[in-house]
Amino acid sequence: MATILVTGATGTVGTELISALANRGLTVRAGVHSLIKGDRLRQMHPELQLVEIEYSKPQTLHVALTGVDRLCLITPFSEDQVEIGKRVIDAAKLAGVQHIVRLSAAGADAEPGIQLGRWHREVERHLEQSGIPYTILRPGSFMQNFVNYNAESICHEGKLYMPLGNGKVSYIDARDIALTAAHILSAEGSTHHGQAYELTGPQALGLDEVAAAISQATGQPVTYVDVPEETARQAMGQAPAWMSEAMLELYGLSKAGYAAGVTNTVEAITGCPPHTIEQFAHHNCHRFKASS
Known part of the structure; x- marks a missing residue:
């Protein structure tokens, strides 16, 4: 039974992802800023493991990543988001994580792009160079x-x-981002390794x-x-x-x-139209x- 850690688990996509990963025969661990804040998730999913993560404290990352096979990396929209992303990737490598699904943003690979995209792309590059098998998800603006x-x-x-x-x-429902991530995180084999997917409604x-x-x-x-x-x-x-x-x-x-670009990636991966x-x-x- 693989163990999956979701960081940012109480956020818009993270909350939906926890639900989407339920009943898939996986051990799911939710990384939260506060155990009190994460308690609502555990009330909904009693089998869920809660772990407190303080990004400025490496020991909390070490504890959270111990025994983790796969990671969904969702970082906060903060001034130090790039440093946080890199820090988690480095900690995941030390912990022996076998696959990282990174929640990025549409247009992150555009040149020269906008500032939001450049921040996401910097973390993407760090992940690509880490040696850890990865999948990048680039969703458009959330309906939520x-x-x-x-x-x-x-x-x-x-x-x-x-x-x-x-x-x-091309607004996308966060439930569709979460379902796509859940399919990739629970998939066996390397079909999605090294891929970057644009997700839209x-x-x-x-x-x-x-x-x-x-x-x-x-x-x-x-x-x-x-x-x-x-x-x-x-x-x-x-x-x-x-x-x-x-x-x-x-x-x-x-x-x-x-x-305004539209892709069929959500349905191609999940079998469900967005x-x-x-x-x-x-x-x-x-x-x-x-x-x-």
Whole structure:
């Protein structure tokens, strides 16, 4: 029975991946920043192993990786994300990990690319040079970001504010990223070793279409409002400069249409078509409605 460690296990993709790995005949270990925070995962999956990871403390990585055969490397969106990624890869090599699935981002291999992509590519290169068999997943923008970042204005104003103009994006449901990762992590043999997969949803969508899908699911009118870049910058005023500038660069790329590519990789690997925006909206409709 192989042991799989998932770092960032309480995040958007990590939470879904823990569920996707259940009932596959594997020992699943969830790397969490706080055991208290990870307790909800264990309530859902009593057989799950929880292990606390503090990236600045090598001993916690050593403990977390002991006995691990395969690793899904999900790092936080933080200023030191590159250093964290490299540190985990180095620790995994010392621990004898046999396969790493790295959650990267769409366009990470573009040259010169944007800052977010360059950060991900630096970690990818470190992994490629580590000598550990690897698979890289490069998903597009998550549908779940509409819940995480836009639900409040959708609930209370019926407005979806974004600086994307008429740009179309091939949004992907995090459940499809997780299912793809689970298939690769549980696969026998080396079919996926050395591969980099671009993951997208089934179609590229403008935000008018996203708003319409949420409106249909909730039965309440939702309208997309295109906001100027400077307004978006001001809205992120509490965020550190490195974060806001990286996000604005990503928005600009999407507005220009560079995030509209669609692949069939999810279905090719999992045998299941990726979720549509309508399915996502119906699944999460309670998140887009104000509490009565």
